[in-house]
Amino acid sequence: MATTRYSPTIRRRRLSAELRRVRQAVRLTGDEVAAAAELSRSTYSNIESGVKQRPQVAEIRAILDACHLKEGQEREEILDLCRQSRERGWWSRYKDVLSARYVGFETEASSISTWEPLVIPGLLQIPAYMEVTAQAALAQPADVRRVVDARMTRQRILDEEPPELWAIFDEGALVRLASYPDVRRQQIEHLLDIAERPNVTLQMTKADQLNPGSGGAFVILEFPEPVDPTVVYLETDTDNLYLEEPEEIARYRTLLNHLRLVALRPGETIARLREMNEQGT
Numbered sequence: 001m002a003t004t005r006y007s008p009t010i011r012r013r014r015l016s017a018e019l020r021r022v023r024q025a026v027r028l029t030g031d032e033v034a035a036a037a038e039l040s041r042s043t044y045s046n047i048e049s050g051v052k053q054r055p056q057v058a059e060i061r062a063i064l065d066a067c068h069l070k071e072g073q074e075r076e077e078i079l080d081l082c083r084q085s086r087e088r089g090w091w092s093r094y095k096d097v098l099s100a101r102y103v104g105f106e107t108e109a110s111s112i113s114t115w116e117p118l119v120i121p122g123l124l125q126i127p128a129y130m131e132v133t134a135q136a137a138l139a140q141p142a143d144v145r146r147v148v149d150a151r152m153t154r155q156r157i158l159d160e161e162p163p164e165l166w167a168i169f170d171e172g173a174l175v176r177l178a179s180y181p182d183v184r185r186q187q188i189e190h191l192l193d194i195a196e197r198p199n200v201t202l203q204m205t206k207a208d209q210l211n212p213g214s215g216g217a218f219v220i221l222e223f224p225e226p227v228d229p230t231v232v233y234l235e236t237d238t239d240n241l242y243l244e245e246p247e248e249i250a251r252y253r254t255l256l257n258h259l260r261l262v263a264l265r266p267g268e269t270i271a272r273l274r275e276m277n278e279q280g281t
Contacts, residue, residue: 007104007105008085008089009089009104010104010107013050014225014228015060015085016047016048019048019078022063022067022069028066030044030048033063037062037063038062043059044063057079057082057086060079060082061079064078064079091103091104091150094153096143097143099235099240102235103154105231105242106154109222111166111220111221112164112166112222113165113167114168114217114218114219114220115168115217115219117170117211117214117217119169119173120174122151123158124190124191126183126186126187127148127152128182128187129186132183158197162199165201167202168203168205168256170204170211170213171207175207184276185277185280188273188277191273202270203263211262216234216236217234217235218252219232220232220256221233231244232249
């Protein structure tokens with residue numbers, strides 16, 4: 001059954017797919033539909049490709065008319081997708097400190113698999129950890145507060161129809177908290193608590209061992225509806241990348257499987273976290 005959470009980001013992507021399907025069903029080119037709908041070629045292209053984030057309902061009606069889609073349930077469902085895609089998610093208020101598009105995907109994902117070689121995954125961070133990492137990034141006090149507020153709001157998905165979460169991270173993320181022993185202890189305790197949830201699996205790689213994830217962090221997001229393709233998210237210093245091609249998805253699934261094999265098993269991870277807390281190391 002599909003989740004009752006929904007994201008305008010997902011609805012916008014689904015709207016693009018529906019418009020493309022309807023056009024191809026009547027064997028029209030984009031230029032032909034644009035002309036019949038009295039839209040510029042660039043406007044139509046941006047709507048179908050998803051570049052235009054908030055298309056007008058009137059524009060979608062004109063496109064459906066151009067594709068000869070008559071009144072009925074199918075037409076109304078597509079128009080509803082347009083209306084829902086025009087809504088603003090809560091994350092739009094935090095676009096200065098969050099990747100709004102990513103959170104839009106994350107909100108509706110039924111399965112999230114993440115690898116983090118440097119930090120604790122965002123969905124698992126406690127507020128104190130968020131603060132010290134934001135401060136390390138030289139954020140201003142007001143920005144630190146916004147980062148914490150935004151990340152805490154993100155974590156609500158773990159309590160409201162939670163997705164399956166498989167998180168792999170390097171123990172170096174905790175070792176680097178040596179100057180913040182209280183934060184480390186609290187963060188480890190939180191990880192131990194959240195690992196007891198049936199939808200959460202944690203694995204940790206050893207800080208003194210090489211692993212295949214040195215290329216950087218990534219997230220694989222899967223969705224409850226078959227029409228919504230899997231997405232791989234890559235965050236870089238200059239841009240955020242979203243990969244959807246089957247060969248790209250396959251590559252990161254393979255990488256994730258390799259990381260699962262070399263990381264401590266879930267039970268071993270729990271034991272190691274407890275050991276780190278007891279020893280303070």
